[in-house]
Amino acid sequence: MATTITDIAKYINVSPAMVSRVIHNSGYVSKEKRELIEKTLSELNYVPNKVAQGLKSQKTGMIGHILPRAYPNPFWAGLCQSIDEYADECDYQILRLFTYNDPKRELKQIEEMVARKVDGIIFTSASSKENIQRVVDMGIPTVMVERPLDVMGVDKVLIDYVEASYVATKHLLRLNHKNIGYIGVDTSVNVVESERYNGFQRALMEEKITTDNKYIKFCESYSPQYGFHLMEEMILSDFLPSGIFVASDVLAIGVLQALYKHRIRVPDDISIIGYDNSYADILSPPISSVGLPLKEMGEAAINLILERMKSKTTSVKTLTLHASYVERESVKHNTNQEVESDGT
């Protein structure tokens, strides 16, 4: 076991109280004794017992992070890394627990965090409204990242999703694409999905372009399999747009696999833009994508928790951050003289 204050006191024959005074830098200790104690602390690898310290200070230096699951997606990995790095700078540790999208499990994990007296909790992605509300009602500093759920009294770090899709779609339009496809998750699933689609539509409307419905494909959730299936459906229908905005890199994995199977080259035969810049750089070819500001998101989440810990303010903040277009090799200028699609 780790060295205790008593061990050290015994070892050099001083009182435990004196050792404690040196550790906490409080009260008088002679220079000579202080030096002896400091040397011994270092030699015996003394590390303060933060469990006991936590009891006294009512601060454990630990922030909880609830997220759906371990990080099969580099987007979550990047967000976790950003949270970890900034927590580290602020001398906090992250206790990260997973819900596996089960509200009961989520509640259990929350109870675990409360029992460990975390100083605050960061929720990311699909958490239950009731569970978050419960944490807020306990007076625990709480922040929600990425999901605009309607919960009272909770700070939020959001992305301007409409703008993100708008920027990607505008890029295709500028490169002379007129028949632009959309592959995404059904807009009824979540506000995040409907905003992605709205940004796409807004860009088209600005240019007074109407897209044939055959170019718009929805699925029920984010998975490569859905991307593959929807892309193959489009290929086999012979309604192939010159460019597609794919509302998630996870879907783009499957989109590229379908294109590869059918020997359709990117960007020679079709331009592709992904979303969230997670898998974009490891695909063949690496695809252009809309990147979220992961570093800023992580920092903002922790800063909101720390601010709420310090001041007992009741005012609630929502911070909206902006995505940016990351150019790679999957988009090219459309040189075809396309006929305006009229469904015939």
Add this chain to the structure above:
Amino acid sequence: MATTITDIAKYINVSPAMVSRVIHNSGYVSKEKRELIEKTLSELNYVPNKVAQGLKSQKTGMIGHILPRAYPNPFWAGLCQSIDEYADECDYQILRLFTYNDPKRELKQIEEMVARKVDGIIFTSASSKENIQRVVDMGIPTVMVERPLDVMGVDKVLIDYVEASYVATKHLLRLNHKNIGYIGVDTSVNVVESERYNGFQRALMEEKITTDNKYIKFCESYSPQYGFHLMEEMILSDFLPSGIFVASDVLAIGVLQALYKHRIRVPDDISIIGYDNSYADILSPPISSVGLPLKEMGEAAINLILERMKSKTTSVKTLTLHASYVERESVKHNTNQEVESDGT
């Protein structure tokens, strides 16, 4: 803040001691009062203070997990998930800290874990020998996963790396590939790398096949860029084998990007087998790869910690687990009548 025993006692006008007796199920409390207290505990969302409990029981229910960085690789994500899920079954929490491959930072993270009185520490990948030894010497149950570092008194969960590469290479040989390439990290970097290469060579030697050195390419670390570079070098040299064993899916990302760029089709023009089955299923096409038993690795790591906590045994265990070949779409039977490579 969370509800305390005192809050509950006040709320229903009983003594805190009585509430405590109900919570810990010790000592006499009348049926009527017990029911009232239990109802109130539930209504007021009482959760036990594990910080204080940890102090008493000398067990914090927390296991530390040291790894190089947040999980940019699905292999680490999968291992973390397996550790988390099994920890959850065993009613343990994982405190996961990152070293970013800096031994000083690693030491700081270890001190953090010791200060929080973790019940054990799991090391994965590149940790410093000195740091691990330090933890072992403190008497903290310790296990090393995946890296066969030479540290005294530490339990290990390893993979039979030689066998893993052997199995993949044998598969290519069975499908009539004779000129088989190897792309991997230099064997002097780590025993893990040299064992991967040894397995490859052992399979070739069994069939009395000697491979031209032009088919063997080494780089200094795992990154898609190195994979791309080495593959492109091979393509441009016009020494293209019919099949390649790529000693990591991370390298295979770049290998496939180079092949895509040069319009060489997989598996029509060349067969590819990856290693560690991390990115294999999201590539175009999805590639066959050698998969490690992540679930078993995570479970074994935690079981070794728990066993060491229970018994004060000094005998040290090394558990070697086995990889398996996962078939996908990147390998086909070689129908070319190849000339034995003799370097001309």
